[in-house]
Amino acid sequence: MTCCQDYSRRTQSPMIKFVFLLLLSIPFFTLSQERVPGKESQERPSLVTFEAVSIFGPDSSKAYVNIHYRIPRSFFVFVKPSDPAAPKDEFVARGQLQVELFDEQDVSVAREIRSIALTRTSLPQIEERQGDIEGAIPFSLASGQLKIVFEVDDLESGRSFLDKQRSVKAQLVSHKSLDLSSPFLALIDSTQQYGIRYLAMNHGTNVLYGAAHGGVVCQVYCPQCDSALKIHWTLHGEVENRSQQVRDLNGTQFNLVGGLLDLTSREGSVTYEPKPFGSAWKILYVPVALELLEPGQYKLVLNVTDGKEQFKHEVSFRLIWPNRPISLIDWDIATDALRFIAKPEEIDKILSSSSESGMEAFRAYWKKHDPDTTNAYNEIMVEYYRRVDETIRQFSTIKEHDGYKTDRGRIYILDGPPTHVERSLLPGQPAREIWTYDNIKKQFVFTEKNKSGNYILTQSNTL
Numbered sequence: 512m513t514c515c516q517d518y519s520r521r522t523q524s525p526m527i528k529f530v531f532l533l534l535l536s537i538p539f540f541t542l543s544q545e546r547v548p549g550k551e552s553q554e555r556p557s558l559v560t561f562e563a564v565s566i567f568g569p570d571s572s573k574a575y576v577n578i579h580y581r582i583p584r585s586f587f588v589f590v591k592p593s594d595p596a597a598p599k600d601e602f603v604a605r606g607q608l609q610v611e612l613f614d615e616q617d618v619s620v621a622r623e624i625r626s627i628a629l630t631r632t633s634l635p636q637i638e639e640r641q642g643d644i645e646g647a648i649p650f651s652l653a654s655g656q657l658k659i660v661f662e663v664d665d666l667e668s669g670r671s672f673l674d675k676q677r678s679v680k681a682q683l684v685s686h687k688s689l690d691l692s693s694p695f696l697a698l699i700d701s702t703q704q705y706g707i708r709y710l711a712m713n714h715g716t717n718v719l720y721g722a723a724h725g726g727v728v729c730q731v732y733c734p735q736c737d738s739a740l741k742i743h744w745t746l747h748g749e750v751e752n753r754s755q756q757v758r759d760l761n762g763t764q765f766n767l768v769g770g771l772l773d774l775t776s777r778e779g780s781v782t783y784e785p786k787p788f789g790s791a792w793k794i795l796y797v798p799v800a801l802e803l804l805e806p807g808q809y810k811l812v813l814n815v816t817d818g819k820e821q822f823k824h825e826v827s828f829r830l831i832w833p834n835r836p837i838s839l840i841d842w843d844i845a846t847d848a849l850r851f852i853a854k855p856e857e858i859d860k861i862l863s864s865s866s867e868s869g870m871e872a873f874r875a876y877w878k879k880h881d882p883d884t885t886n887a888y889n890e891i892m893v894e895y896y897r898r899v900d901e902t903i904r905q906f907s908t909i910k911e912h913d914g915y916k917t918d919r920g921r922i923y924i925l926d927g928p929p930t931h932v933e934r935s936l937l938p939g940q941p942a943r944e945i946w947t948y949d950n951i952k953k954q955f956v957f958t959e960k961n962k963s964g965n966y967i968l969t970q971s972n973t974l
Contacts, residue, residue, distance in 0.1 A: 526852045526880055559672045560715030561661050563679035564695045566772055567730045569788055574654040574681035577647050577774060578610050579713045579781045584641035588668040589634055604629040605666040610648050613658040621650045645713055647781045649774055654683045684732045689820035694729035699796050707768060711781035720806050720832040721888035726798040727826055730772055734791040736817035743814045744797055750807035766796040802886035806832045836896035848899045848915050851924055898924045908964045918968035922955055
């Protein structure tokens with residue numbers, strides 16, 4: 512079979528073919544990715560983030576503030592240890608975290624310093640995702656407005672992160688018929704293995720696009736309001752792309768369990784569990800349809816009433832997409848890269864419209880091919896443009912950002928990364944690459960004939 516005949520057959524139903532091959536080429540990919548608490552479907556931001564949470568504790572004469580933090584391991588530089596007795600394959604990184612709280616008279620009222628020590632058996636690679644360091648620092652202190660000084664230092668490189676701009680109101684319970692602590696963004700996990708747990712999203716005041724279903728959690732002092740408690744929340748957002756429809760959301764559902772929030776893990780995650788402490792104390796969890804939101808700035812207004820008292824809290828957050836494919840940001844590339852799966856009339860509709868209506872047509876195209884309409888995050892679209900990014904990085908030639916237009920780029924986008932690649936660089940002969948796909952039983956041969964770096968598809972075989 513010639514490459515042209517093969518290409519014609521392969522593109523009879525390009526989008527259907529792409530989705531089918533996508534499932535074959537990504538072993539753990541699923542169209543309905545289960546949103547498991549603590550597991551994001553997106554990569555994490557690369558910056559240090561933290562947030563201060565004021566909660567109620569067992570001693571009503573004290574205020575309790577927990578500092579949640581997330582530090583990327585890539586913030587630190589790994590070096591060979593100076594100790595000659597250290598293993599030959601060991602690399603270490605050393606850092607320090609310092610958090611200090613100041614009252615309104617600028618007097619230090621609380622401080623904690625934590626050492627950070629990391630080890631690994633090899634130096635990090637450029638494209639490696641090293642993950643994050645997560646934790647929480649609890650403070651108990653007098654109530655009042657507090658300024659936060661948060662600092663992270665890498666002791667090897669001298670790199671430093673310092674934030675003095677944030678504050679928190681450390682509050683005491685009022686012992687009224689209804690009192691609420693400040694809510695924070697979290698996931699709820701009610702598996703049989705652990706019982707009920709609350710996992711702080713812990714990206715500062717951000718939420719990741721495509722993250723798990725989540726909501727807000729807070730503590731409630733409510734001696735006699737189990738049946739009378741009512742919740743109503745509203746959410747309004749300004750999305751980044753003004754051509755997208757802004758949709759206000761609201762709801763009344765909530766989950767209420769007895770006890771206080773008990774910080775059970777301080778490294779590796781930020782997890783709370785209910786701790787029994789008298790019948791008046793409750794933990795309130797309000798699910799919010801975060802999975803329906805596009806990147807942008809949002810404000811959540813939470814109204815809680817027990818028939819007598821009413822509390823209103825506002826939670827502002829930004830929904831971010833820190834690792835959005837670059838090709839999806841560049842409008843020209845984003846539309847041109849559709850050439851492999853969209854019909855010419857679909858592309859014409861996108862390109863012939865005004866900027867806003869063209870963008871809406873682009874979104875409508877991908878929405879039509881979204882396998883999971885219960886959330887805004889389109890796994891198929893994201894994977895497609897991640898592959899476009901990779902072809903630009905690997906296969907671009909003389910022209911700028913043209914890797915996705917090449918034959919290797921086209922095959923990579925449609926079929927994914929090959930199982931095996933064989934390269935042939937023999938004297939007097941054109942360079943060749945042979946791509947083998949075990950999952951679809953195909954093999955493609957690319958030849959570089961003019962030493963331009965552009966490999967042409969010269970043969971395709973069914974194995």
